[in-house]
Amino acid sequence: MTIQLAVQLILSALIVLGVIVYMWRMPQAGERFFGWAPWLALGSAWGGVLAVTVAAMLWVLPWPDRWVSVSFLVLDPLAIGTGVLVLWIYRGHAGKLPTITAQILQSRVGITLGLTAVVIGYIYVMTHKQIGSPVGV
16 A cells, blocks of 8 residues: 555656646746736745645644645645746746745745645644555545
8 A cells, every 4th residue: 555655646746747847848928927926926825824734733623634635635736836837927037026036935935835734744644544444434
């Protein structure tokens, strides 16, 4: 079962890496999406804060299984995905304006917090799994 989990994690990481590489190879759209970036950067930072908070509180929250699902399916992708979109929108424009630099920093903080929440969530899942029970039960 541990080998299956490791294979799933490696495959999902490779899929994410493939999507990111594909995104960066797409032609730049100029300033077409610049209006989205401030809201996405803000969503990334606050999504990361919420994700880490929920992940850190898994040990004390009621119904932690539901909260793990909310964290893994909503909060972590929100923080990481919106941060990556900001970096994609501003690729090639870093350092040109202080506002762009600040939004890139916000997105990096959101991505870092989202990844931290994923690690905390996996620690919780691995320390609280039932030994001998089938997957999904």
